Amino acid sequence: MKHGMTPKERALRIELVRARAALERQTMARSTHELVGSLHPRALLRGMMPKGSGLSMTDWIFKVLTLARRYPLLTSSVSAVVTGAARRKNWWRIGIGLLLSWQLARHASRK
Numbered sequence: 555m556k557h558g559m560t561p562k563e564r565a566l567r568i569e570l571v572r573a574r575a576a577l578e579r580q581t582m583a584r585s586t587h588e589l590v591g592s593l594h595p596r597a598l599l600r601g602m603m604p605k606g607s608g609l610s611m612t613d614w615i616f617k618v619l620t621l622a623r624r625y626p627l628l629t630s631s632v633s634a635v636v637t638g639a640a641r642r643k644n645w646w647r648i649g650i651g652l653l654l655s656w657q658l659a660r661h662a663s664r665k
Contacts, residue, residue, distance in 0.1 A: 621662075628651075628652070630651075631651040631652045634648055
């Protein structure tokens with residue numbers, strides 16, 4: 555701070571810093587709350603589907619089957635998870651495979 559500040563100016567500056575910190579805490583709390591809400595399975599499924607698409611359940615199943623046919627790694631990763639992957643050390647490989655498959659599917663759906 556400047557050396558030439560009066561006590562009144564210093565008090566005002568401290569209050570402004572406190573108000574800014576309070577706003578940042580509120581923003582952080584709101585963002586954290588929104589992040590937690592977006593990690594629920596229903597929100598994740600909604601995020602995979604384009605907004606306003608109005609796809610029925612059969613259309614959604616057809617889309618999943620098309621993606622599974624196009625990306626066999628996705629199918630093998632899901633089947634490995636469902637059947638209970640053999641060892642714990644393979645979980646990271648399965649996770650990476652799922653992540654890559656998901657990213658490929660997102661990239662293909664944008665084109």
